[in-house]
Amino acid sequence: MGKEHKIGLMIDQNVPITEEQMRNTAATLRNVCQPKSKLSNDVIDKMKDKVFPTDKPAKCFVQCVLENMGIICDPVAIACLWITELMRKSKINYDAAMKQFDLLLPDSMKDDYKAALTRCKDSTGGEKNACEAAYKMVVCFSTDNPTFTFV
Template identity: 25%
Template sequence: MKVLLLLVFATLSFQYGDSAMSEAQMKAALKLVRNVCQPKFKTTNEQIDAMHNGDWGMEKNAKCYLWCILNMHKLISKENTFEWETGVATLTAQAPESLRPTAVASIQNCKDAVKTPSDKCLAAYEIAHCIYLDNPEKYFLP
């Protein structure tokens, strides 16, 4: 029954409302992903904060945290390539207008960021680091 109600709500919201998330919804979604990935790889708040402040000299667990985030959003393939087209499509459909143009541009600018596909955590780091460097003020990964 709960699934049916959720399906009806989702259908109505897409038909009658703006399908893009609000800023608050986006923050809540990112927080949820962070809360799932952070404990899996024992990533500290300090490690995540350092990354958001431009310190990308991180340990393996923090790089694997980035893999988890990209994996949850279906932005990294099993071959550890960047699924940038999925990122553009998702951001175009769901991101708040205030984030959409810069985020889409960063995704497109980083489509070839993966240099080390043999290591999933390092590949995720390369993608996230590229997105950060493309526009540090508008970095959007949790």
């Protein structure tokens, strides 16, 4: 059995992450999840433009990204679990995610992300399959969200 990895970003809990830190973390996540999914660079690059293929490898790539993203908030390793807490057992954890958006997102992204979260909190529709649930959430989250970014 393979070893599980969570991607972390060391930040000050009281200071939002920068867009550059988000891009660097996204690149790391892509490098972790792309080999598992065997998706081409072209397919993943299109996800940045909100084009999400509907095949299983693409859906499981999205799930891998969400599952592996976490943010460690301080040197004492108090976990914020930003995206990890966003979804639990294929359901969106609305309150935890909203709190993390307030604490961690750059001001330029907060309103768009909070509005998308409110709009998408029931988007998984009780889906039990983790890849399907993650895919449904990200597709909803990217819709009408001008500051949405993905790997």
